[in-house]
Amino acid sequence: MKALLSLLLATLAASSSAQTYQPIQHTQQPPPIMAGDGREALAQADLGIMVERDRPAAWSLAEHRRLTAAIAAIGPQRKGTVDAFVVVAALDSDAVFGREARAAFDVLTRRYGAKGRAILLAGTDGARDSDRPMGSPQSLSLALARVAEQMDHAEDVLVLYTTSHGVPFGLYYNDGDQGYGAISPSRLWGQLSTLGIRNRLLIISACYSGVFVPTLSSDTTAILTASSADRTSFGCQADSDWTFFGDALINQALRKPQPLAAAASEAGALVASWEKTGKLKPSEPQVSIGDGAKAWIAALERALPAASAPVGTPAINVLAKK
Numbered sequence: 001m002k003a004l005l006s007l008l009l010a011t012l013a014a015s016s017s018a019q020t021y022q023p024i025q026h027t028q029q030p031p032p033i034m035a036g037d038g039r040e041a042l043a044q045a046d047l048g049i050m051v052e053r054d055r056p057a058a059w060s061l062a063e064h065r066r067l068t069a070a071i072a073a074i075g076p077q078r079k080g081t082v083d084a085f086v087v088v089a090a091l092d093s094d095a096v097f098g099r100e101a102r103a104a105f106d107v108l109t110r111r112y113g114a115k116g117r118a119i120l121l122a123g124t125d126g127a128r129d130s131d132r133p134m135g136s137p138q139s140l141s142l143a144l145a146r147v148a149e150q151m152d153h154a155e156d157v158l159v160l161y162t163t164s165h166g167v168p169f170g171l172y173y174n175d176g177d178q179g180y181g182a183i184s185p186s187r188l189w190g191q192l193s194t195l196g197i198r199n200r201l202l203i204i205s206a207c208y209s210g211v212f213v214p215t216l217s218s219d220t221t222a223i224l225t226a227s228s229a230d231r232t233s234f235g236c237q238a239d240s241d242w243t244f245f246g247d248a249l250i251n252q253a254l255r256k257p258q259p260l261a262a263a264a265s266e267a268g269a270l271v272a273s274w275e276k277t278g279k280l281k282p283s284e285p286q287v288s289i290g291d292g293a294k295a296w297i298a299a300l301e302r303a304l305p306a307a308s309a310p311v312g313t314p315a316i317n318v319l320a321k322k
Contacts, residue, residue: 024176045184067133082299084112089135091164095126148195166206185215219292241312257304
């Protein structure tokens with residue numbers, strides 16, 4: 001009886017904790033270095049700026065351990081095989097990005113056979129504090145560097161998925177009131193070039209993400225973005241499970257054993273139909289696939305897994321809340 005009572009109390013405590021958990025909130029203005037005009041912000045983003053404030057030392061140590069373990073777990077490539085290395089990063093602490101990143105990690109790792117060669121960087125999923133290393137400019141840089149160490153640059157492929165809020169000069173990093181930063185197209189291009197990562201599938205889910213296309217496109221690069229350089233994308237409410245683009249591309253199209261180009265086309269049509277339903281200004285997702293990328297795409301797609309079922313609440317449901 002005593003053991004049963006203890007179990008009951010523990011269950012009630014866990015239930016109460018789950019009901020009262022409050023994800024981290026954005027309540028303060030960013031530091032002045034991140035709040036300048038467009039030119040100053042771009043200059044900072046080109047440097048991969050990252051500002052951390054008021055972090056407890058114990059939290060920083062725990063984060064260091066999480067990131068160290070996750071990076072160490074990225075295994076080596078297999079000689080003679082075109083291997084995919086998957087990096088998924090949610091660069092904002094709003095729970096929609098944490099949920100989307102977790103599901104995208106599962107889909108992309110499964111689709112491209114990257115188990116043991118993948119890393120997830122993400123904050124809370126809205127139900128509890130994250131047990132994953134955070135998504136930030138610094139953690140993303142370290143993950144990319146580790147991938148560069150483990151891959152064969154001549155044959156292997158980086159599959160990078162980022163989800164966050166975007167700004168006209170690039171991707172915005174914001175972890176509650178503690179972490180701020182930005183990554184510009186030039187910054188990401190410089191990192192990948194310095195690391196020698198030439199074969200790359202870059203999927204960027206954010207407003208204005210088309211700004212990355214001109215700089216990151218190359219013969220051996222495939223890049224898909226949620227919007228054009230001057231348009232917003234939709235569905236990034238904190239209580240959603242998916243952004244429009246993430247749902248259409250990751251949760252729908254890439255779950256099917258179809259070519260990347262066909263999946264991109266399907267996702268673009270889905271997003272356009274949802275935006276039309278909601279009378280929203282079209283986001284205009286962008287697709288650029290270099291001729292040289294077609295060889296490694298074909299190699300990765302020779303043995304795609306069977307289709308899997310979508311998860312979470314459809315992104316379009318947000319329209320019903322209006």
